[in-house]
Amino acid sequence: MNYEEAVTYILNVPKFTKKNPVENIKALMTELNNPQRNTKVIHVAGTNGKGSVCAFIESILNESKKTNGMFTSPHLVKINERFRINGVVISDENFTDAFDQVIKAVDKIIKKGYSHPTFFEFLFAMSMVIFEKENVEFVILETGLGGRLDATNMIENPILTIITTVDLDHTEILGDTIEKIAFEKAGIIKPNVPVIFDGTNLEVNQIIEEVARKNEAKCYKLIDKENYTRIDDTNFWYELLEFNDKNIDFLFKYGYDGCIRVSLGMIGEYQVKNSSLAIKAVQLLEEEKFNERVILEGVKKATWPGRMEMLLPNVYLDGAHNENGIAEFIKTVKHFPNHKKVLLFSAVMEKSYTKMIQEICNELQFDQIVVTLLSNKRAVPLKVLQAEFEARTKSVVYAIDNVKEAFEKTLHLKTEEGIAFCVGSLYLVGEITEIVRRIEHDKF
The missing domain is CATH 3.40.1190.10 (Mur-like, catalytic domain)
Structure with missing residues (x-):
């Protein structure tokens, strides 16, 4: 073969x-x-x-x-x-x-x-x-x-x-x-x-x-x-x-x-x-x-892709996909109290996504939140993610069913002074990484 x-x-x-x-x-x-x-x-x-x-x-x-x-x-x-x-x-x-x-x-x-x-x-x-x-x-x-x-x-x-x-x-x-x-x-x-x-x-x-x-x-x-x-x-x-x-x-x-x-x-x-x-x-x-x-x-x-990795200036990917991973993610984000923050989130069904979202909303305040649908048959439905966040936060929650468009929206919301965090699944990290690699490849 x-x-x-x-x-x-x-x-x-x-x-x-x-x-x-x-x-x-x-x-x-x-x-x-x-x-x-x-x-x-x-x-x-x-x-x-x-x-x-x-x-x-x-x-x-x-x-x-x-x-x-x-x-x-x-x-x-x-x-x-x-x-x-x-x-x-x-x-x-x-x-x-x-x-x-x-x-x-x-x-x-x-x-x-x-x-x-x-x-x-x-x-x-x-x-x-x-x-x-x-x-x-x-x-x-x-x-x-x-x-x-x-x-x-x-x-x-x-x-x-x-x-x-x-x-x-x-x-x-x-x-x-x-x-x-x-x-x-x-x-x-x-x-x-x-x-x-x-x-x-x-x-x-x-x-x-x-x-x-x-x-x-x-x-x-x-x-x-x-x-x-x-x-x-x-x-x-x-x-x-x-x-x-x-x-x-x-x-x-x-x-x-x-x-x-x-x-x-x-x-x-x-x-x-x-x-x-x-x-x-x-x-x-x-x-x-x-x-x-x-x-x-x-x-x-040492480097390790997708673990609080700065993929672009002030854009971080973190593959946290369970309760402990989210707890550690929260610890890190708290080191940036004076920055405007945008969250991009997605998850798969077998993970405790409700508890993950609950912890994020209890511990952190994001200016805007974007939820998206993974290209995976086990992905959590978009409306479910949106409802889980809207029930727990006053932040504006955008629901976009395409990871590429959701990532572009996140970058737009971030502005030059802000920080964006993409979290919830290694599948999300992988899709975003591939999107950025293709963009970089097309430049040359």
Whole structure:
């Protein structure tokens, strides 16, 4: 198959189908000669922040000249975005070569009685083929959904596991309580492999520490210093110093007296937490001897599309799509109290969009609000979004059923002095990103 045919084939594999038994993905990887066994894998799970943590680690590895591959999801515009080598998205040719290898292996396991891989399993297998071909030293691996039953969890010997912020999301699959979801995320913890995690939620904390204890995995915990009294060499935390529209400066503190002053090139306050998890991760790679300059430069240079990303001057895209993501979005917007603000919002049906809208309206005041309809069969109807906002705010709410026109309206309302925030779904972020890329392409 050529590239377009390969992409079409993969996109026609159901995304949210029932998971196959782990034996299925193991059979596929065996048919591919287990390419995952030849690298140092850093395995990352969590509800929010997984991709950002991966991006920070990737940037630090790049700064230290360590070859690395990164597999993340979802993509915003092009499926190749899920695979990066040393920070660069793979080519169409590399994508097609990996697809050809995997589809041949799929045909063989089906003849042996196994099931066709799910959408995510197919892509995960491709990632391992790609990274083996490029002979990378490190693989930064983001789970797809959950952790315990995720395809990526067939990795038996990662060098580190990381669990980011855990919150209620995909409750129909992972469980309807924070404890149940934390248990699923903690499923990536492996015997005697260090685990780094966001320990600021007590319920989550207890679950992760219990699973780690059973696996004799040493815990390194991001703590809320104000509510924590026992400090030892495994704890780390941060203190915000300065926040502006281009950077965030903070102190990263660890152990009894360790301290680094860090400057982020992103403005999402939640990225302080994510970058702290990444810094602790590379600190544990002792044999690599990452010096402080490498860490600081790597963190400062890191980028992650669609997470409080300034796509145009004073136009920010944030893929917040659940209650915790919206809470973090609200924290960041509150750092801009004196600006005229415009909101562009959309969502998909399986998300808690009513609660998201309620929190936005309770905590923030926007001068104008634009709601739009995503090009997705699971999109929340336009009239529903409009009614939810109008019931909770006095701001003018514009309803536009086309993302491109809605984005243009948002830019018009923003004016030169204002700020626009586009939030509610990664699908919205992807559509806007593609619109801007096309505009930029047409200029040349």
